[in-house]
Amino acid sequence: MVYDINEKRVGKVLKIGRKYLNWIQNSVLEGEITKAKFTKLKVELGRIVNEEEDSIVFYIMRTTRYSERQIMGIRKGGEDLII
Amino acid sequence: MVYDINEKRVGKVLKIGRKYLNWIQNSVLEGEITKAKFTKLKVELGRIVNEEEDSIVFYIMRTTRYSERQIMGIRKGGEDLII
Numbered sequence: 001m002v003y004d005i006n007e008k009r010v011g012k013v014l015k016i017g018r019k020y021l022n023w024i025q026n027s028v029l030e031g032e033i034t035k036a037k038f039t040k041l042k043v044e045l046g047r048i049v050n051e052e053e054d055s056i057v058f059y060i061m062r063t064t065r066y067s068e069r070q071i072m073g074i075r076k077g078g079e080d081l082i083i
Numbered sequence: 084m085v086y087d088i089n090e091k092r093v094g095k096v097l098k099i100g101r102k103y104l105n106w107i108q109n110s111v112l113e114g115e116i117t118k119a120k121f122t123k124l125k126v127e128l129g130r131i132v133n134e135e136e137d138s139i140v141f142y143i144m145r146t147t148r149y150s151e152r153q154i155m156g157i158r159k160g161g162e163d164l165i166i
Contacts, residue, residue: 002085004108004159025087025138027110042155049156055108056155059142066146072125072139073132076087 001029001041003056009048013056016044023077084112084124086139092131096139099127108159 001021005013014023020041021029033041038060045056061067084104088096097106103124104112116124121143128139144150 002111028085045155051156054156055159058153060151062149066149068143070141072128073134073137076138
């Protein structure tokens with residue numbers, strides 16, 4: 001989950017995201033999530049997000065088999081990473 | 084590609100990223116890239132990134148078959164999206 005949110009709402013969005021996912025770096029969270037919890041996450045975010053100003057993008061990978069993560073520089077967060 | 088870069092260097096990192104990928108939203112780029120160009124991208128970024136302060140994470144999906152993108156709120160960038 002990557003987000004670009006007006007500063008008035010960004011704290012709330014981060015707080016909701018952290019309930020379901022792991023913080024990776026500024027504006028980026030990641031994690032394994034069930035379909036039901038993903039729906040709950042989107043419902044919670046939907047109450048906060050301003051549809052005309054804010055943007056959240058979810059990249060959903062159904063398997064980690066064809067996915068890879070590479071990090072350059074420091075690792076900021078994400079102790080229990082999925083990939 | 085998602086990045087969390089000291090403001091002194093963030094403009095340079097964005098400029099390099101845009102040579103190879105499409106801007107999606109603040110600190111997020113995305114695109115199809117060959118292995119050779121991905122290596123070039125990392126070499127260019129490696130000259131700028133401070134290994135103790137900056138962080139860049141690449142999520143590499145070898146196929147789009149098991150991947151999906153969902154957007155909440157406005158679409159900020161990315162006209163020619165891969166997924």
